[in-house]
Amino acid sequence: MRLINKLLIGAWLNATGTTVAALIEINELTSSHPASNKLIAIGEFFESVGSFLMGADNLENSESMASNMMDGMGSSTAMVGNYMVFLEPNNPELGLFHEMLGDGMQALGSAMGAYNNMQNKQDKQMVGNTLQSLGAGLETLGAYAELQGDEKIASFLVAKGAILQALGSAIFAAITTREHRDSKNESF
Numbered sequence: 001m002r003l004i005n006k007l008l009i010g011a012w013l014n015a016t017g018t019t020v021a022a023l024i025e026i027n028e029l030t031s032s033h034p035a036s037n038k039l040i041a042i043g044e045f046f047e048s049v050g051s052f053l054m055g056a057d058n059l060e061n062s063e064s065m066a067s068n069m070m071d072g073m074g075s076s077t078a079m080v081g082n083y084m085v086f087l088e089p090n091n092p093e094l095g096l097f098h099e100m101l102g103d104g105m106q107a108l109g110s111a112m113g114a115y116n117n118m119q120n121k122q123d124k125q126m127v128g129n130t131l132q133s134l135g136a137g138l139e140t141l142g143a144y145a146e147l148q149g150d151e152k153i154a155s156f157l158v159a160k161g162a163i164l165q166a167l168g169s170a171i172f173a174a175i176t177t178r179e180h181r182d183s184k185n186e187s188f
Helices: 006-030 037-057 062-087 093-119 123-147 151-186
Strands: none
Touching (some): 006 062, 006 151, 037 062, 037 093, 062 093, 062 123, 093 123, 123 151
């Protein structure tokens, strides 16, 4: 019996990070006093730690491990990008490029996870990973729009993407929790 369930802890860390980032992005879209990119970087940090923990829990399933590691590398890259924008608000191009690259990596990692879920007939997890992939893809497009100077479209795309990513992550964490609880009940 494992003392620490890395998958469960990782799923909830990831869900926490995506929710923090989504709340900050919604604030960016709706407020005349936008929050700091440093706060988004903190959300991305929790996402990356959660994804790496989930990957470390799935060493026997190379597809699942690879998708979680890709997601974690993407979150880490987006975290660096957001922090770079925080440090250099008057010269955000390099940070935005890192955000775009990181979000694209997250979209790919979650799409790989959804494909793995489909192969293993894990339909509910597939929905969560698909929403995360779509959300990260929208965030990638939002970062590109911001690089092109279209702040309004960028904020809209990033906020909608962050919401989808948080929803998908929460679905995945809830399903993981239910499966963990059910497996503990079966062992008694």
